[in-house]
Amino acid sequence: MPSVLVVEDDQFVRSALIRHLTEASHTVRSVGTALEALREVAHFRFDVVILDLGLPDLDGSEALKMLRGITDVPVIIATARDDESEIVRLLNDGADDYLIKPFSVEHLSARMSAVLRRSRAAGGGAPPSVIQVGGLSIDPLRRQAELDGTALDLTRREFDLLTFLAGRPGVVVPRKELLAEVWQQSYGDDQTIDVHLSWLRRKLGETAARPRYLHTLRGVGVKLQPPAVQPPDPEQPV
16 A cells, blocks of 8 residues: 655645545555655655645645655655656756646546555566665665664664665665765765764764664775674672
8 A cells, every 4th residue: 555645735636646546445643744745755755746836835836855865755746837858957966856836636647656666666677575784674675774672663674774775784885875875876965974874873863972783984985783782790790
């Protein structure tokens, strides 16, 4: 059951989209501002976002750039603007598709299905098996991760970053490779990686000063490895 985030400030349009998507067996959440949308994608996993450009707090094109900084969830732009140069710019900025208002629910359904097919196909190949690194257990197929038997509440990007590093335990991965493989970008801001590493460390119960799993080698890259086993204290009774 695909989950959808509707970002639309027009209450009439928003209600119509929610009704249609719910009837089509989608799980739907909706917000009316860009900042609310950013909070939603930071805390929940979605299969697709429908983003209106005319938002009251921030233009949708700027919201798109900010979304792309924290998630790679497919985004369909819903806009009344039909300027070709702007549409091209939005696609280059990370939008997966667009719809010109007004549009029919059938048209929306067809575009959503196509975007979801492309998103699923992007994984390619057979799903990998469960990855085990120390007390970390990661199931890429079910997109679930546990630490010492406790489920981790990860955003989509956090999960992708953790899975990529866990698939190469003990290997220092350069930041450029992380940007290319996890963010699908040939270049970008290192701060994006640092922010996501900070969020991951918090959820793994560690800090940059006292790492357990995630280790940063300044100027080189990042590696994930199981915590070192502490030798028993010889003065303590066994």
